[in-house]
């Protein structure tokens with residue numbers, strides 16, 4: 001049984017997993033504290049983790065109906081993420097590891113966004129392609145083993161998908177974080193109304209940037225469009241802008257992810273990360289995977305944004321693969337590489 005601790009950003013998550021079975025998980029968030037700042041304040045987030053950790057741990061143990069002494073190993077997010085937030089979770093997890101005399105795994109939070117899918121849809125196939133879409137990442141990965149063999153095929157050269165959505169939300173005056181609001185508005189708009197650019201999709205980019213993304217030109221195109229309407233005192237068709245913008249982002253993400261499956265002869269695509277809650281992404285990925293004969297695995301919405309289950313799932317995969325635990329002196333790594341699944 002693995003206890004998973006997540007404290008990468010604003011969510012404090014604790015979960016218990018036995019093998020691939022989720023026994024219980026609880027998540028607390030400090031997101032409501034940031035609406036008035038328009039972004040996360042790292043020092044407020046760190047303090048909130050400190051306040052939430054013990055109550056969240058106790059609630060998760062209660063929910064799972066287990067005792068701390070039943071835990072065999074501890075997994076904790078080691079990065080990428082906010083250093084202060086990670087430090088709180090890592091310190092708490094190390095204290096538990098010492099007190100219980102159990103091994104600790106400092107795991108890659110982003111790979112955990114994919115690992116959580118095993119708790120829902122069962123064991124992964126031998127090889128698969130991963131699409132990570134979150135507030136900080138948009139990457140395509142070739143995976144032979146989620147615990148030991150993750151290779152980065154490409155990623156965003158500038159903004160991540162969630163980040164681009166949050167910026168467009170701000171531009172349209174929507175509350176922070178803008179992603180879910182832009183998603184909701186886009187559902188009532190016309191995605192063909194405005195033809196926004198698709199970054200890195202020209203013939204010349206097919207070689208070098210085959211699996212890379214770029215969303216900053218798109219974000220600028222949306223800003224110009226809005227500015228020109230405002231300058232002419234015209235109404236802003238927010239729903240159509242959101243739908244057309246969403247179409248551009250999700251067209252790039254899904255086209256390149258499907259291409260990676262075809263190129264590497266993988267018949268399974270696993271999508272994870274906060275942005276995988278996006279309704280348009282889920283629909284378009286389902287449609288394109290079905291057309292290409294690819295099995296799509298998408299965790300349910302509650303496991304898309306940061307949670308303890310993804311970390312416990314990652315720890316469980318590492319234990320199954322026989323990977324050695326981390327040494328007790330590892331530090332958080334805000335820029336942890338996606339090919340590194342665990343701290344030495």
Ligand code: KG4
Pocket residue numbers: 008009133134135136137161162163165166177178179180183273274275277278279304305306
């Ligand atoms: O993975 P996550 O919880 O945190 C990071 O590790 O970054 O992802 C958060 C991101 C935010 O940018 C948020 O706006 C975005 O995911 N997001 C969405 C939706 N739900 C969350 N973006 C678009 N549509 C959504 N439904």
Ligand code: ZN
Pocket residue numbers: 008109110113134273274305306
């Ligand atoms: Zn995340």
